[in-house]
Structure formats: structure tokens, C-alpha cells
Amino acid sequence: MTAPARQKIHALVAHVGGGAGVDEIDIPAPTDGHVQLEMTHGGICGSDLHYFKEGRVGDFVIRYPLTLGHEVVGRVADDPSGQWAAGTPVAIHPAYACHQCPECLSGNPHVCRNATYLGSAASDPQTNGGFAQRLNVRLDQLRALPEGLDLSLAVLAEPLGVALHGINLAGDVAGKRCLVTGSGPIGALTVGALKARGAAEVVSTDLLDNPLRIARAMGADEVVKIGVDRLEPMSFDLAFEASGAPAGLSSAIAATRRLGTIVQVGMLPGPTITVAMAVINKAEHTIKGAFRFDQEIDEALTMLAATPSLGSVITHTFPLDDALEALAVAGDPAISGKVVLKLDA
Ligand SMILES: [Zn+2]
Ligand SMILES: [Zn+2]
Numbered sequence: 415m416t417a418p419a420r421q422k423i424h425a426l427v428a429h430v431g432g433g434a435g436v437d438e439i440d441i442p443a444p445t446d447g448h449v450q451l452e453m454t455h456g457g458i459c460g461s462d463l464h465y466f467k468e469g470r471v472g473d474f475v476i477r478y479p480l481t482l483g484h485e486v487v488g489r490v491a492d493d494p495s496g497q498w499a500a501g502t503p504v505a506i507h508p509a510y511a512c513h514q515c516p517e518c519l520s521g522n523p524h525v526c527r528n529a530t531y532l533g534s535a536a537s538d539p540q541t542n543g544g545f546a547q548r549l550n551v552r553l554d555q556l557r558a559l560p561e562g563l564d565l566s567l568a569v570l571a572e573p574l575g576v577a578l579h580g581i582n583l584a585g586d587v588a589g590k591r592c593l594v595t596g597s598g599p600i601g602a603l604t605v606g607a608l609k610a611r612g613a614a615e616v617v618s619t620d621l622l623d624n625p626l627r628i629a630r631a632m633g634a635d636e637v638v639k640i641g642v643d644r645l646e647p648m649s650f651d652l653a654f655e656a657s658g659a660p661a662g663l664s665s666a667i668a669a670t671r672r673l674g675t676i677v678q679v680g681m682l683p684g685p686t687i688t689v690a691m692a693v694i695n696k697a698e699h700t701i702k703g704a705f706r707f708d709q710e711i712d713e714a715l716t717m718l719a720a721t722p723s724l725g726s727v728i729t730h731t732f733p734l735d736d737a738l739e740a741l742a743v744a745g746d747p748a749i750s751g752k753v754v755l756k757l758d759a
Contacts, residue, residue, distance in 0.1 A: 417443045417450045417492040417548075425481045425546035426737040426755070428462075432469040436737050439481065443492070444550045450492040451504065453757040455569040456545045457485035457728075458744040460598070460658075460681070462533065466741050472684055474535040484508040484532040485572040486544030487565045488757070495553060505557040505571045506544065507711050508532035524579070524708040531706070545737065545755055557711060560719040567718050567725050569754055570603065574714035574724065577603040577656075579707035580679040581611060584652045588612035593650040594634075595666045596657025596680055597625035599727050599752040602632045604654045604679065606724045609633035610717055619645070619665070620657075628751045631726035645669040648697060656680045664690040667699060675700040727752045733759035 420440050427437040444450040462482045464471040487505050490498040498504070510530045511523035518526050529536075532551075533543020542549075559568050577600055581587055592613045594601045597620040608616045609632070618629035619638040626637040638645055645665060651674050653666035658680030666676050668690065676699060694701065718724055729751040732740035737755055744753035 416494075419443050421548070423547040424734060426483065426734065427479045428465040428469070428476055428482050429479055430469055430476050432467055434466045434482070434738065434741065436735055437479070439546070441546070441548050441550065444494055446494070447553055448550045449490060449495075449498060449553055449556060451488040451506070451549050451551065452491040453486055453488035453544050453546055453549055454565045455487050456483045456755040456757055457569050457573060458740060458753045458755065459485055459573065463741060463745050465535070467745070470535070472681070476535045477540065480533070480535055480540050481542035481544075481546055482533045483543035483545030483755075484534065485569060486532065486549070486757075487568045487571070488544070488549065490556075491548060493553070497553065498556065503559050503565050503568070505559060505568050505711065505715055506532070506551055507555045507557060508572060509706060510552060510555065522708070524706045545734065545757065547734070547757060557715060560715055563715060563719040566754075567722060568715060570718055570724060570727065570752070571711050571714045573599055573752070574603050574607060574718060575707035575711040576600055576679065576704075577607045578710040578713050578717070580604060580654050580677045580704040581607055582710065583677050583702045583704055584654070584675050587652060589614045590651040591615045591649070592617070593645070593653040593666060593669050594618045594629070595653065595655050595662040596620060596659065597629040597637070598656065598747055600679060601625070601654070601656030602628045602727045602751060603724065604656055605629050605634045606632035606721065606727070607717065610721050617645075617650070619662075622748050624748050625751070628727055628729070632724065640665070648672065648693075650674060653677070654679055658682055660687040660689050667691050667693060667701070670697065670699055672697045673699075675702065677702045677704050679704045728754055730754070731756055
């Protein structure tokens, strides 16, 4: 079916300086090389919450209204190229790299200096996201779903891609003793992915009971409540820091064994933080930063199809019209894990 030249749709739009609304926006028909999708599900991410509350994520400041949402899936509505049949369920790679900068040319498009990302003010112009009834994306951003994978689970492909990228940076995790600090959605998905990849033991930490409950449901062998239980020093082969808190990084470093690796998956607050890291000298730790993902979204879709228990991270689903309530719930880790917007409800 051919999309009209312009149509009015509803979208969750973040405003300059903070705040958001379910606003009416205009969407044009897809241009050459693009596809129009009818969106079905969108997962709310920490960065969406920052845009909503503060109008910015770190250095990325909203300069005019921005449609949020990068963890989004839907169905093909109009593909002028004729490659995708209308109604086909698809996941979306939210990044588009330049394929020309030194990072792209070295095979690392996820750190492309000119990348655009759905629902992000990092690029100029900003890139609108997919918390909307319809979205136009490039043909090469579409991913077919593996057999048997429902859109309601495929919505986890983006955050699971983030978790898998962190895991890939650590190398082979099979048989390893792993620590995950911070049991929010990314930490919980890291727990589930580590178990699926054959980690021997996964211990997950958090300050709150609700994320620890979710981490257990995702397969954590043990959970540690910060401030109550204690982590044994220098005892883990690998640590994945998913809290984005300097204290989380300090505890990950302290608990990692000699010659072990720590991967910083959570976004740290900038620009200057205090971390207890003197032990990295005598332990010869490797500390790696992790940013988004590249082909891991394909690994994520395969893993989701094979591991439906990863869906335990989803605690709430709201229709798009109730997006402001959904943002409030998503912002309270004491009650929620991953909160999903039903975009076609
Ligand atoms: Zn996200
Ligand atoms: Zn590039």
C-alpha cells in the first residue's frame, strides 16, 4: 500500500529544556531507499528518560522538539522498492554510520564520528525516533525476525545488542565467573545473555530489591544487595558495569581478579568522576569502554528467538496515549524493569 504524501500521526515528542507530550506530527511518504513502517512496540531507555526530564543526555542537547525512541519494532507499511511485503514484522537497527570516517573504515561503524541514531540529539540535524505510529527508515536498517520471534519480544533487540556488545568486548565468557554491577534493564539483559553464552556463574548487584528480583528471573546465580551483602575482592574473571555509577565501577574493579577485564557498559556521568581504581596496577586489569553495538542486533534477534526467558525484563506495557505515565513508571526502578509502549494500541 502506498503511503500518502503527508499524514498526521501521534508521537511521543520531547521538548526543549525538558518535558514531553503525545503530539501530532507530520510524516512524509518514504523517499528513495526508505521504507515506511507501522510501529508496534517501543522500549523506554534511560536516555529517553534523560531527554524527557532534562532535555539532554550529557552533551546531547535537544535544540527543537525530538520524537523519542530507539528500541522500536513494527511492520512494513510501504516499501517503494518492493523488497519488503506490506505487513512484514521487522526490527530496526537504530544507527546509521557514514562508512567514510577512520572508525568506519577500520570496521567499527558503532563508533562512527558522523553516526545518526534514532531518537537522538547527538547528530545535526537531530534524528527523530520511533515512539510514533509511523516511521520512515532506510532500507538497510531493517532486520527480518527469526522464525517464531514475536514483535513483543523483538523489542528487546536494541538493549540486548548493547549487552552483547559489552560481552563481545570481554571475549569468550564460557566457563567464566562474571559480575554484573547494576541490575536495571541493560544489567539484567547482560545477566541473561551471559548465561545463554555459557558463563559458569553470574552474580548481579543492585541497591534495590526489584532489579535483583528481575536479575534472578533472568538467570543470575546469585544476587548481591549493595550496602547489605559483600562482594569478595578480586574474585571474578570478568565484570560488566551496567549501573553507570562511579561507585558501581569502583566495586567492579575491586571484585575483579588479577588479569581480569572490566567492561563499562553503563553511561558514566561526566565530565569528572571519582573511582577507586588503584588496584588496577597490581591486578593488571583491562578496562574497556562500550558504546552501542554493530552487528550484535542480529545476534540479539537470534538469542531472543532461542531464549524467551529474556522477556522477564519487561514489567509494564502502556499504550502510546499513556506515554507520560509510562515514562514515570520507567523512571522508578523500585517498581519497573523495561517498560514498553504499545504504539499501535
Ligand atoms: Zn536504549
Ligand atoms: Zn563513520
